[in-house]
Structures are given as structure tokens and as C-alpha cells.
Amino acid sequence: MQALSILKSKKITPEQLFMVSVLAVNGGNYLYNLILGRVLGPAQFADAAVLITFLLVLSFVAMTFQLVTAKFSVLFEGDTFKSFVAKVYKQSFIVGVVFGLLIVTFASQLQTVFNTSSSNMFVIFGCGVPLYFLMSVNRGTYQGKKAYKSLSITYQGEMLSRLLITLAIILIFDIKASWVIALGILISFAFGLFPFKTSQISFSKTLKLEAEHSKQIKRFFLLTAFYELTQIIINNSDILLVKHYFESYEAGLYASLALIGRIVYFIAWMFVMLLLPAVVELKKEGKETASVLFKYVGYIAAISAVIVLGCVLFPELIINILFGEAYIDMAPLLWQYAIATSMFALSNIFAYYYLSLDKYVPVIISGVFGMLQVVLVVFYHDSLDQVVHMQIVAMAMLLIIQLAFFRLEVVRQKRLNLN
Template identity: 30%
Template sequence: MIKMSEDKFMKASITLLFAYGLFNITNFFYHFFSARLLGPSQYSIVATLFSLVYLASIGSGAIQSTAAKFTAEFKMKNKNKIAFFFQRSFRKISLYSLAALVFYILISPLIATFLKIPLSSTLILGLAVIPLMLLPLSRGILQGLQRFGALGANTIIEGIVKLGLALFFINLGFGASGTIAAVALSMVVALLLVFPLLKFRKSEKYSKTKIALNKKELYRFSMLAFVALFLLTALYNIDIFLVKHFFSAEQAGYYAVLSLLGKIIFFGATSFGAVMFPKVVEFETQNKNSKALFKKTIIFTFVVSLLILLIYWLLPRQIISAVFGPAYLNIANLLARFGFFMMLLSLAYICVLHNLAKGKSKFIWILVMAVAAEILLITLFHASLTEIVNILIALSALTLVLLSR
């Protein structure tokens, strides 16, 4: 029984590692061509707004985690609840997403002013607000049902569309605004294509009679997941905003490239976390111990992260020169160091997901203190990019130690 679970875990992990790997490759080339074709100053606009997407996707992550958790529970207890859960959630999230879009439009001038970027580019990003909230609901249900192949396929489609549209818009001369539009439109396409993947919609009719859902637990977990993912995402995105604010546009562009390469390590961990999460929920529902699964996920994440880090350490100049060109070689000496930060954060991410799957909440205070410390320290100490990276390493190491206790 355990052996079968381990085999399924490996197969699912490889499936999502491949799918997320392809998505990250398309994501990488999206930034690769943006940086090369737009130049440091224009690319800093793209990178900054892309980081805003990461922060906004925290809500997406919370929605997906919540959908995955409750779908996994319904799968074990009462599968008929899944279709009803999707129907009710889709209606409510649609209303919330419209309200969020209006709010975003209202605060766009403030965002553009603070980040020193064009208002037009900021407004275009608003196209992503609605799919950012609706797409993760469907993906979360696929994840909770452990239909990792379908989940991976939809993710790959989003990446391919984003890359293709970005190249198309850049060639038409739309610059940073067109590149950002590609991000939003790719999410719209992925949203439209995810519905056919929800096979339960074909085999089950929505019940006209209300099915009891534990709304209190649903909202409690949603808020917990949102706060946890918000704080975790802030740890590897706030630095970009602060660098954009305190440094020149050129330096911010250099740092954006450094952050992009570092995130490759972090996103390698997401496949293992995505597989682990619903399985831990399943174990908890059956009163089984998930410690062995957690340790295995940590080991896989560490090995994959370490392999990428070694490449960064051995060939930093070659990687940066080949991918982004000689204009970005100033940051070659920081690549392995930043990669080490992302490896530590990847392991912390797995710890956070494990705590979420088990319904724990005390770990939130660790993340709160880490984010507050990052903002304070970078605000006080930003003499160079090296100083920024050193702060991130120290904070991520301490955060990992505290989360793993």
C-alpha cells in the first residue's frame, strides 16, 4: 500500500516536473527575448509588473490550495460535493474578481507613480485580474483529484501562448505594454481551455438542492492559505520592488535578470509541492502519518535545487552571456549566491505547504517577521546589489530553520 503510494508520488512528481519545467522554459524565454529585445530600462518595466503578477497570484495560490484541499477531502468522503463546490465557488469568485478589477483600475496611477513605470502598461495588466482569480479554482480541483496530467497540460498551454504573443507584440513595436498584454491574454486562453478538462462536469449534474459545506472551515483555510502564500511570495518579490525604488533603472534591470535566473530553482520545487499537498490532505483525512512523504519531498527538492545551483556556481558568466548577452555580465558574481537564497526559500516553501495541508497556522508568524525584516533591512541597507542578496540569504536561512522545527 505504502509502496504503491510512493510509486504514484514519483510518477506524479515527474509528470508535473516535466509540465512545470516546460512552462518555466517558455517563461524563461519570455523574459529572455524581453530582456534582449527591449533593453534593460524597458525590461525593468516588464520585470516589475511581472513581479506584481506574482504578488497578485498569491490570491490565486490561495484559491487553488483551498480548492485542492477540499476537493481531496470530498474525493475521500463525498465525491458528489465536488461539482456543487465548483459551481458555488465559481459564482462567488466571479463577483469578487470584478470588484478586484475595479479596485485595481482605481489604484493603478499610484502603482505607476511609485514604481516609476507608464500608466498604460499598469492598466493593461488589469486584463489579468479576472483569470488570475478564476483559473486557479479549476486547476485546484484538478490538483485535488490528483489529475496531474490535465493540470500540467493546461499550464503548458498558458506558457506557450504567453511566449508566442509576447514575440508577436514586440515585433509589432508595442514594447513593454505589449509584452505585459501577452501575460494577461495567455491566462484568458488557459481559463477558456481548462473547463473541458473538468470531466466531472460531464458525468454529474449540478444539484438544485444545496449540499452542506463547512463554510467556516472553508473561509478559515482560504484566509490561512492566502496569508501564508502572500508572505512567502513577498519574500522573493518585495526585493525587486525595493531595488526598483532605490536603484537606477539600469541596476534594477540587472537585478531583474538575477532574480529571474534564481527563480528557476524555486519553481523547480513547485512540482514536488503540488503533488505532496493533496496527498498530505488525503493522509490527514485517513488519519495517516505524512512525515515520510514530507521528508521525501524535501529530499527531492534539495537535490534538484542543488544541481541547478552547482551549474550557476561553475558557469555563471557563460550562462548569463549566452542567455542575456554581455550587457548583463556585471551580475555574474552574484548568480550562485542568489541561487543559494532561492534554494533555501524552496525548502521553506515545502515546509509551508506541509503545514497548510495539515491545517496548522502558528508558522504564519515566522513568515510575518521574515517579510517585515526584509523590508526594514533593505530599506536601511542598500549600498549595493551584493548587500541586498546577503540580506536575503540570511533571512531565508533563519526562516527555514524556524519553519522546520
Template identity: 30%
Template sequence: MNPAEPRRDGTRAIISGAGMLSVAMLMANIGNYALNIFLGRVLTPAEFSDANLMVTLMLTATAVALGLEMVTARYTSVAEAGGNPGAADLVARRLRWWTGGAGVVAAVALIAPAPLWSDLFQTASAWPFVILGLGLPFYLQQAIGRGVMQGRLRFGLLASTFVIEMVTRLSVAIALVAAGWGVVGATIGLSASFIVTWVSVTVLARASGERADPAIPMSEVGRYGAFVSVLLAAQMIANNSDVLVSKAVLAPDDAGTYAAVALVGRAVFYLAWSVATVVFPVVARRHAGGDDSGGILRGSILVISAMGGLCALGALWLGGPVLGIVIGPAYADLSVPLAAYALATTLFAVANLVASVALSTGVLRPSVFVLGGALAQLMLLLIWHDDIAQLILVQIIAMSALVAAMAIDAAVRRPTSARHDEGAAA
């Protein structure tokens, strides 16, 4: 790097990148909530519950896509830091081949037993499962391109893809639902956004055109992918198990009400993820260069905690009345559940940040903690699920225990690490 050039992975890059992604993700969330407001007004609570189930399945696919993005972003960051961008291109091409096969398998798993899924989750039709399955391969493919942009710190281009995804989903779904297609129309909007996002990412995430010298062994990439899959599994379980359990055990109208709470509460996680998305490649680069990044992690935890706290306070103050106005009076008394859900989500977002930053340096341990917390939450949900309040309380307990366990582990391990470093220096 030319000494006269500013560091692309410094504080300014983190702030500007996080700002762009936060704005893009805020716009995407606003668009998604506009769609859900529309669906809440034109669909019955039971139909809205069906539509939200499709959104939940989409978010499960999003967790897989985020895992693929993290793998691609890390090796792109490492290759860029080492002056070998061609190696990142080669990794991305090979991952696209693998992801293509995985996408087909995922599509078949959703489409072939669609009637069974419909019976299990008490939906009015099996067609939404089929339609969503058709779009899954495209959504997994686009994650590779987003990982390339993330790893090269192209946060402006990366942010634009989230806006494109939202605009497509909003316009197609509203048009089809207004035309009388109901839940099927909303699901077509989801799959259409997958395809359009894949096209835009393919165009924007162009290869460097340089030769890989040397190439990154795919066996190493595979081992790291196994590490990432631990956090990926934790995200899927923690973010979606509550909605799936509520859909299976609550009455349709109650499940629809809980769906509204979950959709609003999830905004906290995805806003927080904009911070984690920026920090991940920056820490990977600094680690590859032998630089410390502890200050970045501490600052990011403070930012996410502040974002979550403000969201929880806003939900407690205005959440229910606003929902009552924009969706309907059936949702007007949800301020306390919304605030409580935002608190649980903030705790998980902090744990997820710590685990993802550790993964950027190749450390698995925090991800194992997050997976343990997610599994504990699922077990508690399966035991105590009488009503909406109990579902949310279980999540607060599980996520509080997770953050406490990770903090205690870090405090215990820090003195050991310090003594090891002193011994090495001596």
C-alpha cells in the same frame, strides 16, 4: 477502494505526478525565459525593468491564485477520500462566485490608480498596469479549476494547463513586441495567457456530476482559507518584495540587471513548487484516512534541496556567461549573484514546502514562521539596499534564519508530541 486497485496517492502517483508537473513547469519556465531573453535583446535595460515589473505583479497574482488552488485542492482531496466528490464540486462553485468578486476588486485596485503606480515605480507608461488589471479576474478564476484537478490527482491535465499558458504568453508577447508595441505588447501577452488558461481549465476541470452528501460547510472552508492566506501573504512578500524594492531604490539600469537575476533565481521556487503541488493533495488524503505522511515530507525536502543545490552550482559555473551570450554582455558577470539568489530561493522553497504540507492537514504554525521570515526579509531590504549584492545577502540571511527557526521549533515540539502519543496509547 477495491483491494486489487493500486493506491492513487502512493509513491508511484507522487513520482509520476511530480515528474509530469516538473516537465510542464520546466517547459513553462523555458518559454518564459525565452520571452525574457527576447525582451532583454530588443528592449533597453530601463524598458526591460518595466516589463519585469509587470511580471512581478503577475507573480503576486500567482501567489493569490496558488492560495485559492490550495483551498480547492484540500477540500477536493478530503471529499474524494470520503467518497463524496459532489461536495468538492459544490465548494468549487461557491469559491468561483467569491473569486469573481475578488478579481474585480483586484482589477480596480490596479487600474484606477494606474498613473500613481507609474509614478511610484518610475515606469514610462501607466497603460501596462491597466492591461494587466484587465486579465487578473480570469487568472484568479482559473485557480479554482486547477485546484480541482490537483485534488483529484489529475496531474497530467494540470500539467497541460501550464504549457498552454506558456505557449499563449510567448507567442502573443513576442509577436506584439516585434511589431513595436514594447512593454505594452509584453503585458498584453501576460493578460492574454490569463484568459486562454481560464478557458482551458474550465473545459478540463469538469464537475463529477454527483450530489453533495453531505455538503462541506463554507464556514469551515472560510476558516481554512484564512489559514492559507497566511502562507499566501508570506509567498507574496518573500517572492516579490526584493524586485519591488530594487525597482524603487536602484537606478533603472541596475534595477534591470537585478530583474534578470531574480527571473533566473525564481526558477528554483517554481520547479520546487511542482513537488509541493503533488505532495499537498496526497498528504491531505492520507491525513483524512488516518495514515502517516512523515516519510513523504522528508523525501520531498531532500528532492527540493537537491534541485536547488544543482541550480545554484549550475548558476555559479555557467550562469553569467550564458546570460552574457543570450541577453547581452551587460549580464555576463552575474554568476555569483545568480548562485547566491538560487541559494536564498532554495531555503525559502524548503520552508514553503513544510508550511504547505502542514496546511494540508490543517496546521497553521509553520505558515506563521514563514510569514515572520518574509516580513523580516522585507524590513532588512528596506534598511539595506545599496546595491545588488546587498539585496541578495539580506535574503540569504533572512531565509537561513527562517529555516533554522522552523527546524528548532520542530525539534522542540517533536518530543512533546511523542510523549502525548505515548500517553494516549497508555
């Protein structure tokens, strides 16, 4: 009885609730991909993997708006905050429409480049892009204000609707076409908008932001946009390049490998979501921020070690359970891909930490090594093994450089304090 009363007295914090929610969302997204992989088979799953990769690319682009909104939701208050949010909504919607039109217009060319069975899936996907950008700004306001309950609901709504609607069409109507995947993604964007504060969108003239605030927003926006571009390159270029250079069967096998190996990155992302507002708030209050970084680096390092060890010891069992016998050829590469992703996840935490502090060098470093990864895969892709090895080389170098920069910054800060 005493133990029960102790448990009741310990309330779950909003941060803990959000972490649980993100784990559930990642689990649901994994289930979505795993079922698609089993139902469609390697060749058809390669088409689905292209759409899923497009979704990831879109999420990184829209994340620029989300992070900008999150940061300045911490810094701005009152009318300044309202004007800022209204302006970001308008700009994000315009950018979303432009990106959506480009995808729809060049759907046939995208089909050719990525060797997909249909161009219709790109047309349907493009129609949903503006909704995704609005959804990201909405999430940014919740993230910045630490309204983690509402933020959790938007992620849960997007994941559950995509999972249930897509699988219902495939399993009930036995339609295994790529446009079904695109339709499920489109509908999930609408569900992901809720809860949505329509009062924050205003097309009337709003209060003009101060020149210093506008300059600060533009600088952070450009910095974040560049970094998200590096994320797109590092996190998605391998799947798209493999789809281009290899046959559909091999590309489907590689897509399953990437999906399993990237579990480290997806788990690490929830720590990034908590890191940014925490660091910005501590900086605003004039407090030290390194302890927050150390905490999340420790979490990710421990999780990465467990996942890599599991991939070393039980690669065939993991692939068999998750995707089935058809994908078993990827077992020897599983732990190697997990190592590459783990190094990327750790590098990512350092980069986002400095992004929160408006420091540019780690972002430039990530851009350089993102391009290096692409170059290495373009020149060395004789086999899927070689593609993975090139990523290990690039990500190992990226992590070493990020750690070296952090060490130099610590030394520099100590010297400044002594002077």
C-alpha cells in the same frame, strides 16, 4: 529487444507526466523572460520585470483559491463537492473583479511608484485579473482530483500563448512597448482557462454546506491567504523595492539576477503541487505523512545544490548565455542570490506541509521573516550587493526556525505516542 519491451511495459504515471509538464512550462516561462531581456535591454526590461512581478503577485493571491479548492476536492464528494466548487467560483470571480478594478483605478499611481514608462500596461493587466482567478479555481479542481493531464494542459496553454503572442508582436511588428507585455499576459489568461468545466459554475442557489464544513473551509482559506501573502512579500518585495530605490538600468540588471536565481523556487513549486493533495489524502486515510515530506525535501536539496554549484563555477557563462553581455555585472552576485532562493524553497516545503495538516505556526513564522526581509532591504540598500545579503540573512534564519519547529513536532509526536 528485451530492453525495449521493458521500457514499453513501464507506463509514465500522471504524477511524472505533470512533473515533466511543469518543467516544460518553467522552461517556456524562462525563455519568455530571457528573450524579453535580450530584446528590450536592461532599462526597458525593468518595466517588463514589474509586470512579470505583478503576475507573480497575482499568482500567489489566486493560489489561495487554488489550494483551498484542491484540498477540499480531496475531502468532499457528490453534491457537497459541487456546491463547494460553485461557491468558490463565485467568490473568486468577485475578488478578481475587485482586484482588477483597483489596479485599473490606480494605474497612474502605480506608474509613479514603480517608475514605469506607461500606466496603460497596468490598465490592460487589471482587465485580465478576473480571468486569472477563475483559471486558478479550475486548476484547483484538477489538482485535488489528481487530474494531472488536464492540469498540465492549462499551464501549457497559458505559457505557450503568452510566449508566442508577445514575441510575435514584438518581433514581427517591432513594437517594444510595455503594453505589449501586458496584452500578451491578458490573452494568456484566456488560453489558460482550457480545459474548463462550465457545468461547475452555477449562479443559482446551491446546496448549503454544513456548518462544520463551512468553518473548516474558512479556517483553511484564512490560513492559506496569510501564507500566500508571506510568499508575495518574500518572493517579490526585493524586485519592487529595487525598482523603487534604484535607477532603471540597475533595476533591470537586478531583475535578470532574480530571474536566474529563482529557478530553484520555480522547480520546487511542482513538488508543492504534488505534496498538498498527497498529504491531505494520507491524513484522511489515517496514514503517516512525513515520508512524503522527506522525499520532496530531498529532491529540492539536491536540485538546489546543483544550481548553486553551477552559479559558483560558471556565473559569467550562465549570464552570458541567458541574458547577454549587457548583464554581466551581476555575475558575482549570482551564487549568493541562488543560495537565498534555495533556503526559501526548502523552507517553503516545510510550510506547505504543515499547511496541509492545518498547523498554523510555520505560516506565522514565514510571515514574520517575510516582513523582516522587507525591513532589512528598506534600511540597507546602499548597493545591490547589500540587498542580496539582507535576503540571505532573512532566509537563513527562516530555514533554521522551520527546521527547529519540525524537530520539536517530531519529539512532541513521539511523546504522545508513548503516552
